[in-house]
Every structure is written in structure tokens, then in C-alpha cells.
Amino acid sequence: MPGSDLQSWNQRYLAGEFGFRETDPFVMDAHKNYLQPLLRENSATGSNTGLDLAGGAGHHAIWLGQQGWRMTLADWSQPALEIAREKAAASQLTLDIQQGAAVDVVSEYAARGHRFGFVLVSFFLDRAVLPWLPKILIPDGLLLYRTYTQDNERLGNSRGPRDPQHLLRSQELLEIYRGMKILHYNETVAQKGVAELIAQQVEAQPTKLEAKS
Numbered sequence: 645m646p647g648s649d650l651q652s653w654n655q656r657y658l659a660g661e662f663g664f665r666e667t668d669p670f671v672m673d674a675h676k677n678y679l680q681p682l683l684r685e686n687s688a689t690g691s692n693t694g695l696d697l698a699g700g701a702g703h704h705a706i707w708l709g710q711q712g713w714r715m716t717l718a719d720w721s722q723p724a725l726e727i728a729r730e731k732a733a734a735s736q737l738t739l740d741i742q743q744g745a746a747v748d749v750v751s752e753y754a755a756r757g758h759r760f761g762f763v764l765v766s767f768f769l770d771r772a773v774l775p776w777l778p779k780i781l782i783p784d785g786l787l788l789y790r791t792y793t794q795d796n797e798r799l800g801n802s803r804g805p806r807d808p809q810h811l812l813r814s815q816e817l818l819e820i821y822r823g824m825k826i827l828h829y830n831e832t833v834a835q836k837g838v839a840e841l842i843a844q845q846v847e848a849q850p851t852k853l854e855a856k857s
């Protein structure tokens with residue numbers, strides 16, 4: 645199993661692994677059932693923005709951009725972002741690209757009072773990031789989260805991380821996001837262990853000025 649450090653990820657993208665992937669059915673279903681209505685409602689307010697955090701080479705960000713969202717793709721791997729940049733240009737799509745560690749990216753957005761219509765996190769876990777995500781959502785904004793659980797290792801799935809710091813505990817997302825409205829939650833424990841959550845921001849987050857006073 646390759647490491648989870650930046651150098652290992654860069655090597656994987658440079659070697660052509662992980663660069664070209666299909667859109668996950670979770671993302672397509674979430675878009676159809678939850679994001680698309682939000683997109684229509686917010687079309688006049690300019691809130692049609694989404695963040696794909698640790699989004700790698702951008703296959704989800706590009707697909708979502710093609711559905712009408714103004715997407716930001718953030719990842720720490722420059723080679724991954726280069727692939728995304730090329731794919732976006734080939735599709736004539738505007739993609740905002742941010743390179744950096746996920747926790748720095750989200751804490752910086754929160755500090756600046758920058759909010760998204762939705763945030764997608766797919767197959768990435770850094771626990772330091774989790775509390776920041778509701779803070780960078782507009783009221784009614786959606787959090788889409790899907791990644792491996794500790795069951796993944798027990799089930800012997802050869803894919804996915806081994807280190808518990810990158811594996812969710814059962815119900816962990818529900819616990820952390822209990823202040824949000826849970827629209828969908830599922831944990832798969834057949835063949836692979838994966839948890840998926842769709843949650844809506846119900847509390848208005850303080851603006852930058854309010855946060856300071």
C-alpha cells in the first residue's frame with residue numbers, strides 16, 4: 645500500500661494512477677437528489693459555488709462544473725492539479741484551483757468569511773479538517789462526505805488506507821455533524837467499509853466581521 649504523504653501522492657499522479665476516473669455514483673445521485681434543486685434556488689444569488697476538497701485530478705469538480713456549478717478544486721498535489729487544469733481547459737470549463745493542505749485551505753476560507761453552496765469530500769480524511777466544513781457553507785448549503793471506515797480493513801479490502809487516522813469510526817460523521825440536518829447517511833460493510841453523509845447547514849455562520857467582534 646503506497647504512503648499517504650504528499651510525495652507518495654505526487655508519484656502516483658505522475659505515474660498515471662488516479663488521474664482518470666469515472667464520476668462516483670454517490671456524487672451523481674447526490675447531485676440529482678440534493679444539489680440540483682439548490683442550484684436552481686440559488687441561481688439568482690450567485691451562491692452556485694462548490695468546493696471539491698482533496699479532489700485530486702478533478703474528475704468530480706469537472707463533472708460538477710459541467711452540471712452548472714462554479715467549482716473550486718483543492719488538493720495538495722501539484723501533479724494532480726496539473727491534470728485537472730488540462731482536463732478543464734479541454735472541456736472549456738472555468739475551474740478555480742487551490743493548492744495546499746486541506747486544513748490550511750478550509751481554515752483560510754473560514755477566516756476570510758468565504759462560503760460555498762456545497763463542499764464535497766470524497767475518499768479523504770484528516771480529522772483536523774472536519775470541524776471547519778460547516779463553517780464554510782452558506783445557510784442551507786450541503787456537505788457531501790464519503791470515505792472509508794475502519795471496517796474496510798477488517799473486511800480485507802486491498803484498496804484504501806490502513807492507518808486508522810485516515811479511517812472513520814462507525815457513526816463518526818453523524819456525531820461530528822450532529823448540529824447539521826442529516827439528509828442521508830449510510831455505512832456499507834459488504835466488501836468494503838465506506839460511510840457516506842449528506843448534511844445541510846442549518847445555522848448561519850458568523851460573517852468575517854461578526855467573527856472578529
Ligand SMILES: C[S@@+](CC[C@H](N)C(=O)[O-])C[C@H]1O[C@@H](n2cnc3c(N)ncnc32)[C@H](O)[C@@H]1O
Pocket residue numbers: 648653665697698699700701718719720721724744745746747765766767768770
Ligand atoms: C484517494 S484520493 C481522492 C481523490 C478524489 N477526492 C476522489 O474521490 O477521487 C485522496 C486525495 O487527497 C489528497 N490529499 C491527501 N492528503 C491531503 C492533505 N492533507 N491536504 C490536501 N490534499 C490531500 C491526495 O493528493 C489525493 O488527491
